Amino acid sequence: MANLNVKINDLELKNPVMTASGTFGYGLEFADFVPLNEIGGIIVKGTTLEPRQGNDYPRLAETAQGMLNCVGLQNKGVDYFCENIYPQIQNIDTNMIVNVSGNSPETYAACAEKIATLDKIPAIEVNISCPNVKSGGMAFGVTCEGAASVVKAVRKVYHKTMIVKLSPNVTNIADIARACEAEGADSVSLINTLMGMAVDIEKRKPMLSIRTGGLSGPAVKPVALRMVYDVAHAVKIPVVGLGGISNAKDAIEFLMCGATAIEIGTANFIDPAVTKKVKDGINDWLEAHGVKDVNEIIGAIQ
Amino acid sequence: MKKYILDLQVVSVEALSDKHVLIKLTDSKPLPEMLPGQFVEVRVDHSQDTFLRRPISIHFVDREHNQLWLLIASIGEGTRQLSKLQKGDKLNCVLPLGNGFTMPTSKSQKILLVGGGVGVAPLLYFGKLIKDYGAEPVFLLGARSASDLLEVDLFRKYGRVYITTEDASVGEKGFVTDHSILREEKFDQISTCGPKPMMVSVARYAHSENINCEASLENMMACGLGACLCCVEKTTKGNLCVCKEGPVFNINQLSWQI
Numbered sequence: 001m002a003n004l005n006v007k008i009n010d011l012e013l014k015n016p017v018m019t020a021s022g023t024f025g026y027g028l029e030f031a032d033f034v035p036l037n038e039i040g041g042i043i044v045k046g047t048t049l050e051p052r053q054g055n056d057y058p059r060l061a062e063t064a065q066g067m068l069n070c071v072g073l074q075n076k077g078v079d080y081f082c083e084n085i086y087p088q089i090q091n092i093d094t095n096m097i098v099n100v101s102g103n104s105p106e107t108y109a110a111c112a113e114k115i116a117t118l119d120k121i122p123a124i125e126v127n128i129s130c131p132n133v134k135s136g137g138m139a140f141g142v143t144c145e146g147a148a149s150v151v152k153a154v155r156k157v158y159h160k161t162m163i164v165k166l167s168p169n170v171t172n173i174a175d176i177a178r179a180c181e182a183e184g185a186d187s188v189s190l191i192n193t194l195m196g197m198a199v200d201i202e203k204r205k206p207m208l209s210i211r212t213g214g215l216s217g218p219a220v221k222p223v224a225l226r227m228v229y230d231v232a233h234a235v236k237i238p239v240v241g242l243g244g245i246s247n248a249k250d251a252i253e254f255l256m257c258g259a260t261a262i263e264i265g266t267a268n269f270i271d272p273a274v275t276k277k278v279k280d281g282i283n284d285w286l287e288a289h290g291v292k293d294v295n296e297i298i299g300a301i302q
Numbered sequence: 303m304k305k306y307i308l309d310l311q312v313v314s315v316e317a318l319s320d321k322h323v324l325i326k327l328t329d330s331k332p333l334p335e336m337l338p339g340q341f342v343e344v345r346v347d348h349s350q351d352t353f354l355r356r357p358i359s360i361h362f363v364d365r366e367h368n369q370l371w372l373l374i375a376s377i378g379e380g381t382r383q384l385s386k387l388q389k390g391d392k393l394n395c396v397l398p399l400g401n402g403f404t405m406p407t408s409k410s411q412k413i414l415l416v417g418g419g420v421g422v423a424p425l426l427y428f429g430k431l432i433k434d435y436g437a438e439p440v441f442l443l444g445a446r447s448a449s450d451l452l453e454v455d456l457f458r459k460y461g462r463v464y465i466t467t468e469d470a471s472v473g474e475k476g477f478v479t480d481h482s483i484l485r486e487e488k489f490d491q492i493s494t495c496g497p498k499p500m501m502v503s504v505a506r507y508a509h510s511e512n513i514n515c516e517a518s519l520e521n522m523m524a525c526g527l528g529a530c531l532c533c534v535e536k537t538t539k540g541n542l543c544v545c546k547e548g549p550v551f552n553i554n555q556l557s558w559q560i
Contacts, residue, residue, distance in 0.1 A: 025529035060532035269525040
């Protein structure tokens with residue numbers, strides 16, 4: 001068995017495999033398929049200060065090697081999470097990480113402050129990249145000033161590990177990453193979904209209720225890899241890579257491009273047991289290549 | 303209920319019409335517990351044009367032969383690929399998913415099961431279990447034409463069958479809600495599955511007659527597990543996932559105009 005432990009700032013992961021927010025529920029939904037304690041970290045559903053109903057149906061369009069979604073951060077709010085969900089997940093033996101969203105720096109901070117009181121939540125992922133909400137979300141992730149304002153506000157109230165999730169819908173993602181690092185982010189994760197569109201030619205209408213949505217799945221992987229490489233070479237803080245990862249080979253590509261850990265998203269829908277397979281597959285590859293520690297391959301591509 | 307990912311083996315694929323196939327699946331181990339109204343997420347292999355799994359109703363569970371039956375209408379690329387499966391092929395299934403229909407609570411109850419098109423699929427197994435329990439299932443099946451009616455003889459094994467077709471080729475002419483049985487008999491519960499306009503009409507009838515009614519929805523899904531929140535339906539409790547909180551809903555929970 002190779003050493004699979006990695007660290008994101010003070011956050012120790014037993015392996016580099018995490019789950020992407022919005023694709024793994026609260027973990028419990030997948031407990032029949034994977035031993036949750038074998039996953040390095042579970043990033044749960046996007047949580048906001050106030051409850052959100054999300055966008056109207058239809059929220060989904062299948063595309064070539066991927067899918068578009070426009071869910072729009074449907075969740076019952078942070079108070080509901082603290083009172084009703086947290087008690088159910090606090091004893092899962094891995095890093096349970098909450099993805100936090102808002103519509104102003106203040107609401108991000110207020111939500112993060114409430115999560116900070118939960119002992120068994122060692123980290124948050126600050127989502128400044130949701131493409132499916134009108135105000136907030138991605139609006140903050142597409143400018144350095146916007147990103148900095150959210151990170152600064154959250155950093156004041158949140159002292160555990162803060163990962164900031166970046167949008168690929170920008171001119172230069174490395175600049176945004178640097179802005180987050182400068183305001184004290186402990187890590188950045190990328191990429192969130194790419195904005196896209198799908199059309200029903202019979203109805204002559206968009207497939208999605210709000211016309212556009214976020215593209216995910218294997219189709220986005222090459223774009224994600226390039227961005228992870230760029231960001232890993234632009235900042236000193238650890239980078240978490242995601243975007244179309246479906247198997248151990250994909251994951252290793254991200255690690256080699258500079259990701260310290262990876263997240264698996266849409267692939268959970270196709271194979272609910274994929275997380276464990278990726279974790280085992282990384283170990284198998286390392287053993288087959290005589291690599292004793294996964295950290296040796298992180299950033300192997302200069 | 304525990305969920306599984308299984309590579310089930312195709313026992314047979316039978317064409318029921320020019321666009322419907324009946325696929326019978328088995329496994330080397332006894333198949334898991336499944337309830338009528340639940341569904342299976344099947345993986346579509348060998349297709350460049352599909353990515354997500356396809357949710358398919360549990361049509362029937364034959365415990366004697368350890369078989370799971372799926373009734374598939376070829377309506378898109380995914381279901382077209384599934385209809386090409388052959389004996390001996392493997393089909394990767396996540397099951398059982400969602401909540402089933404409500405079973406009768408007394409043997410004196412008469413349950414009307416209303417199906418339209420391929421929506422008849424979950425009603426066969428439900429009808430069997432109602433009969434096994436000792437209550438009476440009555441089937442009301444609607445189709446465009448005689449050639450779209452599926453497995454009428456199988457349904458007859460478990461209860462009386464009434465039929466409507468839009469072209470009057472079999473049974474009474476019109477939609478299911480036009481059938482005379484609705485005026486002649488009183489039912490204790492109605493369960494329906496089929497095209498949404500049909501289910502709304504059935505719900506309207508049930509509501510006006512003060513009969514408890516549940517409908518099985520088929521919103522477009524990705525995960526099937528309540529994780530992605532794509533298949534939501536507006537309900538009295540807000541947006542709920544059809545895959546996890548449904549697919550069977552009591553009509554009083556839905557925001558349909560009835």
